[in-house]
Amino acid sequence: MRIAALTFVLTFAAAALATGFVDPGAGTPVTPAPEPSAPAIVWRDSIALGTPSAGRLVQGVRLPAEGVRFFSWDPVLHRVPNRGWRRWGTDRLLRVVLRVVREYAAAHPEAPRLGIGDLSRRFGGPFGPKHVTHQNGLDVDVYYPRADRRERPPLRVDQIDHRLAQDLVDRFVRAGAEIVYVGPNTGLTGPPSVVQALWNHDNHLHIRIPGTTR
Ligand SMILES: [Zn+2]
Numbered sequence: 001m002r003i004a005a006l007t008f009v010l011t012f013a014a015a016a017l018a019t020g021f022v023d024p025g026a027g028t029p030v031t032p033a034p035e036p037s038a039p040a041i042v043w044r045d046s047i048a049l050g051t052p053s054a055g056r057l058v059q060g061v062r063l064p065a066e067g068v069r070f071f072s073w074d075p076v077l078h079r080v081p082n083r084g085w086r087r088w089g090t091d092r093l094l095r096v097v098l099r100v101v102r103e104y105a106a107a108h109p110e111a112p113r114l115g116i117g118d119l120s121r122r123f124g125g126p127f128g129p130k131h132v133t134h135q136n137g138l139d140v141d142v143y144y145p146r147a148d149r150r151e152r153p154p155l156r157v158d159q160i161d162h163r164l165a166q167d168l169v170d171r172f173v174r175a176g177a178e179i180v181y182v183g184p185n186t187g188l189t190g191p192p193s194v195v196q197a198l199w200n201h202d203n204h205l206h207i208r209i210p211g212t213t214r
Contacts, residue, residue, distance in 0.1 A: 040064070041061060041062070041063075041064060041094065042061065042062070043061060043091055044059040044060075044061055044091060045059060045091060046058060046059045046060050046061060046089070046090035046091045046092070046137055047059060047090070048090050048124075048136040048137050048138050048211035049124070049136055050124075050135070050136055051135070051136065052133035052134065052135055052136055052138055052139050052208060053132050053133045053135060054135060055124050055125070055135040055136025055137075056123060056124040056125055056135070056136055057088060057089070057090065057120050057121070057122070057123055057124030057135075057136050057137035058123075058124075060088035060089060060090065060120065060122055060123070060124070060137050061088065061089060061090065061091045061094050062084060062087050062088050062122075063087040063088075063089065063094060063097070063116065063119060064087075065081035065082070065084070065087075066080070066081055066113075067098075067101075067113075068105075068113075069101050069102060069104075069105040069113055069114065070101050070113050070114045070115070070116050071113050071114075071115055071116070071151055072087060072115070072116050072117070073115045073116065073117050073143060073152065073153060074086070074117075075117050075118060075130060075141070075153075076130065080151070080152075082116070082117065082118065085121055085122060086118045086119065086121070086127075087118075087119050088119055088120050088121060088122045088123075088124075088137060089119040089120055089137040089138070089139075089140060090136075090137040090138060090209075090211065092209060092211075093119070093137060093138055093139075093140060093209050096172075096175050096176070096177075096207075096209055097116065097140055097142075097207075099175065100168070100171045100172055100175050101114050101116075103171060104167065104168060104171055107167070108164060108167070111145055111149075111161075111164055112145055112146065112149040112150070112151050113151055114142060114143070114145065114168070115142065115143035115151060115152065115153060115204075116140065116141070116142055116143075117140070117141035117142065117143060117153075117204055118130070118131065118134055118140070118141050119134065119137065119139065119140045119141075120134050120135060120136065120137045120138075120139065124136045124137060133208070136211065137211075138178075138208050138209050138210075138211045139206060139207070139208050140206070140207050141204045141205070141206050141207075142168065142172075142204060142205050142206075142207060143203060143204045144160040144161070144164075144165040144168070144186070144203065144204065144205065145160070145161045145164040145165060145168070146159050146160065146161060147159060147160065147161040153203045153204060154203050155203070156202075157183065157185045157186050157187075157202050160186060162186075162187065162188075165186065165188055165205075166188055166189070168205070169182060169188050169189075169190050169195060169205060170190065172205070172207050173190050173191060173194050173195065176209065176210070177194060177207045177208065177209055178194070178208050178209060178210040179194060179196065179206070179207070179208040180194055180195045180196070180205055180206070180207055180208075181196055181197075181198040181201045181205060181206040182195060182196070182197055182198070182201055182205050183197065183198070183199075183200075183201040183202030183203070184197040184198070184199060184201075184202070185202050186201075186202055188205070
C-alpha cells in the first residue's frame with residue numbers, strides 16, 4: 001500500500017515537472033524558506049491518560065528546540081537544545097507555556113530567553129531516573145532566569161533573578177496551573193494550594209496543568 005502510494009506520488013511529481021505544473025513562474029522555488037522565528041508546531045488534539053506518575057500521552061505536540069523567546073535545555077547532557085524525545089506535551093500544555101513565555105517576554109524585554117526543560121516522552125509513560133511524574137503530557141520544567149542573564153540553569157539560588165522568577169511563578173498561577181513546585185531555598189511564593197516547595201527544585205520550577213484525564 002505504501003509503495004503504491006509512493007509510486008503514485010513520484011509519477012505525479014514527474015508528470016508535474018514535465019508539464020511545468022509545479023513551477024509555472026520564472027524558476028523561483030515554490031516552497032518558501034522556513035521562518036526561523038516561527039518554529040513549526042504540529043498542533044493536534046492531545047489526550048492525557050492516567051496520572052502524571054502513571055500515565056500516557058496520546059497525540060502529543062512537540063515543543064520546538066528553541067524560539068525567539070525561549071531555549072530548551074537538556075538536564076542530563078547539560079546543553080542546548082533538549083533532545084526531541086523529551087519535549088512532548090498536550091496541546092493545552094504547550095499553549096499555556098508558549099503564552100506565558102510570550103507575555104513574560106513582552107513584560108520584560110530586557111530579560112534573557114526562558115529555559116524550558118523536560119516535558120514528557122512522545123507517548124508518555126515512565127520518563128527515566130530524573131522524573132517520577134512527567135508521564136502524561138501535563139508537566140513541564142522551566143528554569144529560573146539568571147541575574148547574569150546567561151541562558152543556562154542557575155547553579156545556586158543566589159544566581160536567580162528573584163523578581164523575574166516570582167513574576168514567572170505568578171504568571172503560571174494566573175494561567176491556571178494546578179501545581180507549581182518551587183525550590184525550598186528560592187523564597188518564591190504563591191497561593192499555598194498551588195505553589196509548593198519541593199526538594200530538588202532550586203534551579204527550576206515545575207508546572208503541572210490540570211488535565212481531562214481518563
Ligand atoms: Zn519536573
